[in-house]
Amino acid sequence: MAKKLKNYVGGEWVDSSASVYTPVINPATCEVLGECPESTYADVDAAVKAAQAGFEEWRSTPILSRTQYMFRFKTLLEERFEDVAKMVVEENGKTRDEARGEVRRGIESIDFATSIPVLMRSDGLEDVASGIDETTLRQPAGVFAAITPFNFPAMVPLWFLPTAIVCGNTFILKPSPQTPISMDLMYEILHDLDLPEGVVNLIQGGKEASMAVMEHPGIKGVSFVGSSPVAKLVYETCTRHGKRVQAQGGAKNYIAVMPDADINASVKNIMGAAYGCAGQRCLAAAVVVGVGDAYDKLKDELAKQAQGLRVGYGLSETTQMGTVVSAAAKERIESMITKGVEQGAKLVLDGRGVAVQGYEAGTFVGPTIVENVQPDNILAKEEVFGPVLAIMQADDFDDAVDIINGSKYGNAASIFTNDGKYAREFKYRVNAGNIGVNIGVAAPSASFPFGGQKESFYGDLHGQGMDSIEFYTERKIVIERWL
Ligand code: NAD
Numbered sequence: 449m450a451k452k453l454k455n456y457v458g459g460e461w462v463d464s465s466a467s468v469y470t471p472v473i474n475p476a477t478c479e480v481l482g483e484c485p486e487s488t489y490a491d492v493d494a495a496v497k498a499a500q501a502g503f504e505e506w507r508s509t510p511i512l513s514r515t516q517y518m519f520r521f522k523t524l525l526e527e528r529f530e531d532v533a534k535m536v537v538e539e540n541g542k543t544r545d546e547a548r549g550e551v552r553r554g555i556e557s558i559d560f561a562t563s564i565p566v567l568m569r570s571d572g573l574e575d576v577a578s579g580i581d582e583t584t585l586r587q588p589a590g591v592f593a594a595i596t597p598f599n600f601p602a603m604v605p606l607w608f609l610p611t612a613i614v615c616g617n618t619f620i621l622k623p624s625p626q627t628p629i630s631m632d633l634m635y636e637i638l639h640d641l642d643l644p645e646g647v648v649n650l651i652q653g654g655k656e657a658s659m660a661v662m663e664h665p666g667i668k669g670v671s672f673v674g675s676s677p678v679a680k681l682v683y684e685t686c687t688r689h690g691k692r693v694q695a696q697g698g699a700k701n702y703i704a705v706m707p708d709a710d711i712n713a714s715v716k717n718i719m720g721a722a723y724g725c726a727g728q729r730c731l732a733a734a735v736v737v738g739v740g741d742a743y744d745k746l747k748d749e750l751a752k753q754a755q756g757l758r759v760g761y762g763l764s765e766t767t768q769m770g771t772v773v774s775a776a777a778k779e780r781i782e783s784m785i786t787k788g789v790e791q792g793a794k795l796v797l798d799g800r801g802v803a804v805q806g807y808e809a810g811t812f813v814g815p816t817i818v819e820n821v822q823p824d825n826i827l828a829k830e831e832v833f834g835p836v837l838a839i840m841q842a843d844d845f846d847d848a849v850d851i852i853n854g855s856k857y858g859n860a861a862s863i864f865t866n867d868g869k870y871a872r873e874f875k876y877r878v879n880a881g882n883i884g885v886n887i888g889v890a891a892p893s894a895s896f897p898f899g900g901q902k903e904s905f906y907g908d909l910h911g912q913g914m915d916s917i918e919f920y921t922e923r924k925i926v927i928e929r930w931l
Pocket of ligand 1: 604653655659679697730831833898
């Protein structure tokens with residue numbers, strides 16, 4: 449029977465006060481995996497009260513003891529690694545290896561949090577005036593919350609939770625209602641850590657719970673990851689309510705391929721970037737710009753490699769690309785392909801209407817390639833968030849940079865080249881927060897901040913790395929004289 453999901457508040461599993469539950473559906477098999485409550489303001493309020501009640505004890509727990517919980521968290525998560533990865537496949541639709549990679553990256557964020565006793569240290573200066581010393585303290589700031597998307601249901605919450613709590617804050621997570629069960633599992637693991645009550649809380653739900661998080665006066669700051677329109681809304685609402693906020697948004701990532709690049713090796717890498725997780729990554733390659741005579745070779749090789757990808761159910765080890773997350777996502781992606789073609793794009797490979805034997809009701813979209821894409825085409829401008837790759841032609845390097853910088857997004861951009869001069873110019877001139885050089889998915893590791901510019905990010909301090917320590921702490925300057 450489908451599991452009716454609960455919230456986790458003050459160290460206990462509790463029923464939501466929701467009157468509405470939405471089914472969580474395996475997009476390949478259409479099996480109903482669970483029922484997700486539409487939690488209310490009252491549910492969020494209960495979590496805030498529990499997090500506030502737990503804050504003083506937790507902030508005064510020695511930091512080395514707070515860190516020890518992360519070592520145990522890592523051990524228990526390693527033991528449940530395959531269970532969590534399997535659930536990611538079942539509720540999200542990606543392949544088993546992609547899910548394993550996601551859980552592994554999540555664990556890297558737990559590793560990062562174990563270095564916080566070093567990173568949270570601050571500085572001081574003696575004798576700023578006669579007999580007066582000045583010191584900076586970094587202190588936890590209170591209750592933090594995160595609102596996270598469907599596409600990395602196990603990893604993205606771990607960008608925030610370990611760092612927030614090791615810094616001494618208490619925490620509330622509101623995951624995506626499309627993929628809430630991975631975090632239900634993760635909180636089973638967290639429950640086994642025996643953290644003090646109220647340190648970690650989980651509220652399942654959608655917009656109503658998000659709004660409550662953004663508006664609740666007891667929450668100090670909010671980390672958000674999701675689409676750009678919602679990131680903007682979260683940024684505006686949180687700042688209006690006096691909160692600290694970091695809001696990572698959507699993307700349209702470009703890859704430039706120079707004529708000197710090794711086309712076969714580049715395309716192999718671009719395949720993973722474009723079609724990994726069925727294109728549902730904020731770092732997915734969406735547009736490949738072939739520079740000069742790279743274009744024709746690139747197009748032929750992309751088509752050859754893409755049409756060989758095995759689409760299927762993610763739990764089958766032979767599957768190379770799984771489903772998109774839902775029937776609604778499939779419909780949206782296919783209609784964007786249709787619109788792009790109406791606006792002049794030419795299909796090289798059409799993934800609409802693909803069927804997988806044994807999973808006929810599954811929400812599969814096959815690898816798709818379109819060429820002749822002009823900058824004002826929907827497939828060049830808007831995030832598709834599906835396995836659709838647009839190819840554009842640039843006359844030269846400068847033209848490619850202009851095309852890329854014309855995008856309203858600035859999440860990631862990559863160049864494939866063997867020429868250091870182009871690589872250097874690309875890093876220097878392209879307006880995107882994560883730059884890849886001969887790397888298709890420019891994903892920062894846990895000790896670096898996750899970049900993002902223009903409409904891909906709203907805020908100042910990014911997630912991960914030193915930015916996250918700044919985000920989750922309050923700085924206090926102490927000036928002292930002892931007579
Ligand atoms: P989404 O914006 O629809 O939802 C994200 C979260 O916001 C969910 O928890 C959802 O319940 C909540 N939400 C949705 N609409 C809301 C509203 N109107 N008011 C309040 N809360 C709302 O995003 P998604 O479809 O779950 O995820 C895909 C998007 O996330 C893509 O655009 C992708 O590029 C982006 N993403 C960005 C990054 C990054 O680091 N920049 C990483 C992963 C995903």
